[in-house]
Amino acid sequence: MSQAAFEQLVDISLTVNGERVEARVPAGRHVVDFLRLDLGLTGAHAGCEHGVCGACTLQIDGEIVRGCLILAAQMDGAEIWTIEGVTDSKEITDLQDNFVERNALQCGFCTPGMIFAARDILTRHQGVPSREDIREHISGNYCRCTGYEAIVDAIETTARARNSEQEAAE
């Protein structure tokens, strides 16, 4: 075997927001750039590009990840959801409305990633998470506008409302 086994362009087949995608990607292409530049899905933002700011947070195979710390070449067979997909499905309309209602964003650069981190704790946590739990879960997502208080409020409000609905249904 020679170095020819290593590819500079890698063929991948995956689903993005429920749609099948076949692509040939440069070996060093980040997932977030693949989504933004190749697929035109610009919801996930490329910020620091070394895994610190959280602006590129999205969902792969059911879990939140950093879009700048994963190579598109590794995505063969993956299932990706971006902010566009989860917005269209309306599953987080309440969360998004509460972000607007509470002014939990100003410039909006962090918001898609922040929404994914918030959605993750809302999905995983039984009942209403404490403000401390919420802060811990969004600790990997930087916001330079709001000071976080309004973001925690919006997530807590959503959790309370969902919990009341669930209790009413039981």
Add this chain to the structure above:
Amino acid sequence: MKASVAGYARAQSLGHAFDLLQSAQGEAVVIAGGQSLVASLNLRLSEEALLVDIRHLPELRGVVLHEGVLRLGALTRHAELAQAPLVAEHAPLLTQAAPLIAHAAIRSRGTLGGSLANADPAAELPACMIALAAEILVRSAGNERRIPADAFFEGLFTTALEEGEIIVAVDIPLKAAGDRHVIRELTRRSGDYAIVGLAGVKSVDGVRLAYFGVSDKPVLAAGAMTILNSGGSIEDAVSALQDDLDPESDPHASAEYRRHLAAVLLRRVLADMTNS
């Protein structure tokens, strides 16, 4: 910045991974979760690399009891460590350590084997392996060997791994009924690398104390352990840290401050062991 990658190959089996590494003649690096490697490729801290992707190899997965030890596959992700009932029962140090690593969106991807091979001196898992007296199982094309954690970490991002070797699993002695496992660290912000951290395990053989963030690799506090294990006082053990640890100053903390924090952590970890 954008990652500098010269080529990518997905290994179909462990044997295939060894072939790929060999064909690259030292130019290839192994990628699994990529949570440290891709960041370093983005920052251009690593040479333009050929990547061998081992993330899909089933032989590197699994959390099982195996011949009287807890065997953790190299691809065990931090999120899995935090959740696995077998880990909570037999190595609760790791259940406590996993949530301290970075953030949820990184723990979902980063792996045990990756953290050990990367050998960041401020990382939690290398110190845990030393405190637990774990053995690291390493395989190459023609050989398999077991490396005690004490001997595995050699320096800054440097391990006993030789060219062509891949970590396949770690073996961890099972926690006995009266044993105590405690990890504590001090960080400026949640998810940051520790300024100083301490992983401690107390068993019938005595206490093992592994510090991280105080040197170019995790450090066993041998002097403090000897004092505690021969019935000495906590204050004498704290004094012994002066000789055990030789931290350096960096932009995050001065050497003196690290020494102070190391003493604070020793008292807290010993108190937790007594109270838990």
